[in-house]
Amino acid sequence: MKALLLRDLRLAVRAGGGFGLSLAFFLIVTVLVPFAVGPEADTLSRIGPGVLWVGALLATLLSLDRQFALDHEDGALPLIATSPLPLEAVALAKAVAHWLTTGLPLTLAAAPLGILLNLEGASFPWLVLTLALGTPALSVIGTFGAALTVGIKRGGLLLSLLVLPLYVPTLIFGAEAARRGAMGLEVATPLLMLAGITLGALALLPFAAGAVLRINLR
C-alpha cells in the first residue's frame, strides 16, 4: 500500500500531475464569485463560508477523474489488481493520496482566500476546522465515485453527477458548523455529524470502492 501511495504522490508532483491545480481552481472560483454576485461586503461576508465550502467541494470534484482513469487507460489497473494488494487497500491508498494532494492543501488555503470574501475574524478557525474534518470524507466518497465510473471514457461529468448528491450531507454539516461557529452558536451537533460521516465513509466506502473496481475490471 505504501508503494502505491508513494507512487501516486510522486506522479502528482511530476509535470502534468495535477498537484496544485485544484488549489488554483479553488482560488479562481473564489475570485469569480464577487464578479458574479457583486462586490457588496456584507453579502460577501454572509455567503463567504458557504462559498468557500462549495469551492473546495468543486475543486475536489474536478480532480477525482484522475483517480483511477489514468491507471485504467494505460493498463496499470489490471496489473495492480493482480498484485498481492487487495483492491480495497488500493482504493484506500488512492483516497489517502487524493486527500494529501487536494484536501489538505485546500484546507490550508481556505484561510487566506477567506480574506478575499471579507470573512469575519471569528469565521476563520471554524472554516479551517470543518474543512479539515470534512475533506477526508469528500476524498473517500469521491474515490468510490471514481471507481464506479472508471470504465467510462472521460466520465468526469457523470462522476460529478453521481458524487454530488453523496456530498450533500457532508456539505450541509460542514457549512452549517462553519456558519454557526462564526456566529457563536452551538456547533457540537453538526461537528459530531461531520466527524461521524468522515469516519463512517473511511470505514465502509473503501470496501464498496473495491467491489466496484472488481466489477469494472471484468
Added chain:
Amino acid sequence: MKALLLRDLRLAVRAGGGFGLSLAFFLIVTVLVPFAVGPEADTLSRIGPGVLWVGALLATLLSLDRQFALDHEDGALPLIATSPLPLEAVALAKAVAHWLTTGLPLTLAAAPLGILLNLEGASFPWLVLTLALGTPALSVIGTFGAALTVGIKRGGLLLSLLVLPLYVPTLIFGAEAARRGAMGLEVATPLLMLAGITLGALALLPFAAGAVLRINLR
C-alpha cells in the same frame, strides 16, 4: 467541417458521450449553493443570477477537456490534422459542437433552475438573454484552452486554470447585465460589450486555437 460536426454531435449522444451531463452538473451546483449559504430566500434571490452564471460557466468548463483530449488519446487528431480540413475549421467545428451540446442546453435550463434560487420574475428574461449571448464565447474560449492543453494527460484542472481568467470579462459583463436588467437599470453597455466579446472571440480565437493545435501536434 460538417462531417466533423456531425460526428462530434453523434459521439456526444452515444453512451458515455457526456451529453446532458453538463446540464446535470449545472443543476447540482445550483442545488448545492443553498445548502452552503443557507436557505434564506432574499439572500438567495440577490445572489441568484450570479450563481447561475458561475454555475453555467463551471458546467461549460467541465466538459471542455473532452474537446480534443479524446481525439488526441486515440490518435484521431493527427489524422484529422492531415485531412484537407484546416485546423482552424476543426477548432471552429469543435466549438460549435460544444456549444450545441452544452451552451444551448445550459441556457435553456437556466430559467427553471432560477426558480430554485427564488429569482424574481424580472430576472428571468435577462438571465436567459445574457446566457444566450455569452455561452458561445465560453465555448470558443474554452476550445482555445482545450487546444492549448491537448497534450497533457487529464489536463482538466490545468485547462480550468488557463481558461478561467479568460472567462472573467464574459462573466463580468454577462452577470452585470443580468443583474441590471433584473433591477430595471440601464443594460445597453454590458450587453453590447458581451455581444462584442462573443463576436470577437468567434472571429479570432479559432485561428489561435488552430495555431496552438499545430504546435501541440509536433
Added chain:
Amino acid sequence: MSLRVEGLSVARGGVPVLDGLSFTVEPGQALVLRGPNGAGKTTLLRVLAGLAPPLAGRVEMPPESAAYASHADGIKATLSVRENLRFWADLYARPWAEGVLDDFDLRSLAHRPAGTLSAGQSRRLGLARLGVIGRPILLLDEPTVSLDAASVARFAGWLRERHLASGGLAVIATHVPLGLDAPEFDLSRFRADPMVAGQGSDAAFL
C-alpha cells in the same frame, strides 16, 4: 505449481467465444496459443488471469501466482524507467534487483522518463516488469509486438533460461514465431458453437 484448465468456456461482452477448453501446463513448460484474429486469445488470457469470470469450467492454479501482460503495460510516462520498475517491485513486495535492467537491455535508458521511449523500448520496459515481480505463471498477450529481431531473441532467451528453467511456466498468445521450442495450442478448433444456446447471461434470455 502447474496450470490446469478443465472444460473452460469463455465469453467476451456476453458473447461465448471459446468452448470446452482443457489443457495443462507443467512447470518449465510454455504453451503457445495460436488462432486467427478474433479467435479469443486475449479473452482466454484474461480469464486465466482472473480478470474476467469464466462462463463454465475450472481454472486451477495456486493463488497469487499469475502475472498478466498485454500491450497496455501500465507504464507511467513521467516516471523514469527505473522508477517504473521499482514501483512494481515494491507493490509486489519483491526485492529490487538491478540485474533486470541488463536482462531487458534497459540499462542505458534507466534514467529516461518512460514517455520518451520508442515503441519497442517501452515494450521492453513492459516486459521487464515480468522479471521484477517474479511470478511463476506468465500469461502473455502478443509480447513481442514492436520488438526488433534482436530483442525478440533476447526475450525468448530470458524466458527459456531464466523463467522456464527455474520452474516457471508461461502461456503465450502470438502471431509471430518466438523461436521457443514449445507446443502450440490452436484455438480455432474450440470456437463456441453459435447454434448451441448461449451460456452466461444470454442463456437466461434464449
Added chain:
Amino acid sequence: MSLRVEGLSVARGGVPVLDGLSFTVEPGQALVLRGPNGAGKTTLLRVLAGLAPPLAGRVEMPPESAAYASHADGIKATLSVRENLRFWADLYARPWAEGVLDDFDLRSLAHRPAGTLSAGQSRRLGLARLGVIGRPILLLDEPTVSLDAASVARFAGWLRERHLASGGLAVIATHVPLGLDAPEFDLSRFRADPMVAGQGSDAAFL
C-alpha cells in the same frame, strides 16, 4: 507524385536522431524502413507526414497527398465500424465505397461498435481508413502489428494490387517481413552523431 527527401535530419524531443537522409520513392514503389528499436523510424515518418518539423533538409511531395498511420488509429469505440469509416470518407470529401469493407475483411463486423473488436480486427479497421481516404502517399508505422498471417497477406495484396498498381507509393516501417517485393532502407547507417554540435534550437546555446 513522387516523394523526394534530401539531406534530412530529424529530432525527437530536441535530440537529433537521424542525420543526412536522402532518398526518392517513385509512384508504384514501396520503401521499407528497417532499423532496430529506437533507430528513428517513427520519428522519420512523423516528419514526412508533416506532423513534426525537420531539423534540416527538405521533404518534397505534392501538398495534401500523404496519409500517416500508426498504432493509434483514431477509432471511436462507440461508433460502428461502418460509421468510423464513413466519417473519414466525409472528412476527406471522398465518395463512400462499400467495397473497402471487403478489401479489409470487415464486412461481417460492419455493424459492430468498434470498441468490441479484437486487437487484430481493430488494426484492420485502422488500415481500412487508408483505403477510404485514397491518398497516394502512405506513411505506415508498423502496419501489421497484431495481424494474423492471413491478414498480413491480404494487406500486402491490397497494397501491391490496389495501391501501388494505381500509382500510389508507400514508406513502411516494420520489424516483420511483409512479403512485399520492395527495397529496404536501413536507418542504422544514418544515426545522428551525438558529438556533432546540435542542430535546431539547441545549436543556439552550444
Added chain:
Amino acid sequence: MSIWEYANPKKFIATTAPVIPWAFGGAILCIVVGLIWGFFLTPDADRFGSTVKIIYLHVPSAMIAINGWIMMLVASLIWLIRRHHVSALAAKAAAPVGMVMTLIALWTGAVWGQPMWGTWWAWDPRLTSFLILFLFYLGYVALWEAIPDPDQAADLTSVLCLVGSVFALLSRYAVYFWNQGLHQGATLSMDSEQHIADVFWVPLVVCIAGFILLFVALVLMRTGTEIRLRRLRALERQAQRAAA
C-alpha cells in the same frame, strides 16, 4: 415451487402479461374516480381553498417516488445476492417511473406552493430531500445509460443504489437539521390530531391506490420490454455468429 421461479424471464413474462391490462385498467379506474371525486365532489378546505385539490396528485406521486426507490433497493439486493436477471431489469425499469413521479411531486408541490406560500420554491426540508431524491434517480439512470455491458451495469447500479440509499437517509436527516420548514406534517398518519377530514381522505386513498396500480403496471410492462430487448439482442448475436 419457490417464488424464485418467477425470476425466469419467460415465466415472468408469461405470468405478468395477463396481469398488466388489469393493473392498468384498475389504475385508470381508480385515478379517474378518485380525481373526479376529489375535484368535483368535495368542498374546499378552509385553510387551502380550492387549491387543496392538488393533493390528489401530489401525495400519491410523492409516495410512489419514495417507495419506488425502496423497491429498486430491494431488487438491487436480490440481484446482488441471487443474481436473478429479472430483478436487475425490474430495478432498471422502475427508475424512470420513479424519477417521473418525483418530478410530478415536485411540480405539483411547486404549483401548490405558489398560492400557499407565495413562492414556487422554498428550501423546505421535505422539498429539498425530494430534490435530492431526484438527483439520485438521475444519477442512477445516467449510470445505466453509460455502461454498455448489461450485467456490469446491473452490478454497478446496484452498488450505487445501496450506497445511495444510505446517503439519501443521511441527507434527509441533514436537511431537517439544516432548515425547519413550511411543509405539512404527515397528514396520513394515524395520529388523529393531524388527520385530515374524511371527505378528503377517502378520494385520496382511492387516488393512492390508483397510483400504486399504475406504478405496478408500468414497472411490469417496462420490465417485460427490457427482457424482450435482452432476448432480441441475444438472438441477434446468435444469428450474427451463425452467419460469421
